[in-house]
Amino acid sequence: MHTNNSPVPEQSLQNRRKQKWWQLGRLFQLGSIFQWTIIIFFAVTLPLILTLVYSVNNIQNYTEQSHTKLFQTVRVSESSEALLKYLLDMDRSIRQYKILEDAEIFTIFQNSHQKFVDIAARISQLRLPPEIKTLLSRLTQDELKLYDQILLIKGTGTLSTEDIKEYVRLREDGRQLITQVNEQIYIVSESLSALAILVRNQVTYSALISIILAFLLGLLLSYLINKPIKNITQTIHKLGYTQFNQRIRIEGPSDLRELGRHLEWLRLRLNQLESSKQFFIKNISHELKTPLAIFIEGADLLQDEVVGELNAEQHKIIKLLKIANIRLRSLIENLIEYQQMTSTLAAMNYSQFNLNQLIKSVCVEYQLLLDSKNVSIEFEKKSVDLVADRDKIRIVMSNLLSNALRFSPQAGRILIKLSVINNSLQLLIADQGPGISKSHQVDIFNEFYKQPVPENWKIKGSGLGLSLVRTYVEAHKGRVSLMESDEKYCGAHFLVTLPLEPKEFMQNNISI
Secondary structure (H helix, E strand, O other), X not given: OOOOOOOOOHHHHHHHHHHHHHHHHHOOOOOOHHHHXXXXXXXXXXXXXXXXXXXXXXXXXXXXXXXXXHHHHHHHHHHHHHHHHHHHHHHHHHHHXXXXXXXXXXXXXXXXXXXXXXXXXXXXXXXXXXXXXXXXXXXXXXXXXXXXXXXXXXXXXXXXXXXHOHHHHHHHHHHHHHHHHHHHHHHHHHHHHHHHHHHHHHHHHHHHHHHHHHHHHHHHHHHHHHHHHHHHHHHHHHHHOOOOOOOOOOOOOHHHHHHHHHHHHHHHHHHHHHHHHHXXXXXXXXHHHHHHHHHHHHHHHHHOOOOOOOOXXXXXXXXXXXXXXXXXXXXXXXXHHHHHHHHOOOEEOEEEEEHHHHHHHHHHHOHHHHHHOOOEEEEEOOOOEEEEEHHHHHXXXXXXXXXXXXXXXXXXXXXXXXXEEOOEEEXXXXXXXXXXXXXXXXXXXXXXXXXXXXXOOOOOOOOOHHHHHHHHHHHOOOEEEEEOOOOOOOOOEEEEEEEOOOHHHOOOOEEO
């Protein structure tokens, strides 16, 4: 049994990657553009909402914490002041009692002691720093010990100065407690200031991050919507340039996918119509060539008097037939060129040739038509060697000359001027006809567009001549433009600009 251990082909790997990306893209296909807009709105606002909630929570915590700390510190400070006050009252009242031995004064002393004890008890229940708590505990114990000692001495004898002098030290301890509390107030204020800065920085950074995140999310979701819209734009552009071979598939919101299906239907319909048009042009062109060849051959035989001598009137009729043959042949050639240009990629066969000789040969082809209208050509001769596709340049020259001849009046003149500027050829063809109105100038290079034909020129054009001119000139990386007329040549002025030696197009069979 044979086992195939050959590596997976590169094409297969690419197909798998495309399949994975396609499956990933399916995640973003749900919903319409309206639903996607709602998603974008919530995706962009969600980070901002979360930041707002986070900021409010931080500020609330800071407010509560600062309120608790400040309230507690203020209470401790006020209570410390009250403790010192009651120590002073006890010291003063016990000294008075020592002198006067008045029971009411001793009662005041006892009341001050009780208030001192109550305040100290309330302070001790608060969350105090260790140093303040230690100092308060020592002050409370020393005061209670001194108070018990005074009660004991009072019950057995008389108070002396030594018995009550301990209140001086207690007052110093009370002042020290107030100093510690004031220092604690400063520390709390500094810590709250640092906490405020921290909260502000946190809010600022979180707001900045949320804005950036919202911006990135907005860009991502906008890209997911704009991408199918750009694909639709490119697809319409391709349809406008008759590129019907590639299947249309639009990914994204449901309504854009629906639009993509309609565009695919339109592509198939346009492709069918384009194929029908090409088939018709191809068949009608080739079907006309055979009877036209017989018609031309018959006119030549009559002109050569093969079947008998002709009079002057008959020769005029044959001349008119030959003129019509030339025009019909030009129309059929344009149809064939158009069919070849649009049905396949035309090949560019570059060669070097003398443009003056090509122009003269084209003028010879139209000599009979020129004579029929008594139109002369003013050719400003300048020998120019050009690297280009000779057949396509001949079609360009033939169509421009035919257009100028069609609109030239009887006994008019046509100007053909060659010049070389900055390694570029400039070919100017001007006539003395009515010119082209501004309302028609935007359409003259469109396919099958026909300008109003003068009454003295009975055979109409195919509407393809100037379209072929523009296509072949642009294929040579040149340009054709309509210039302003002058007094001598008041008709249309067509200026063709071509590179003399296009380096990037020197190889044969480069497609346009």
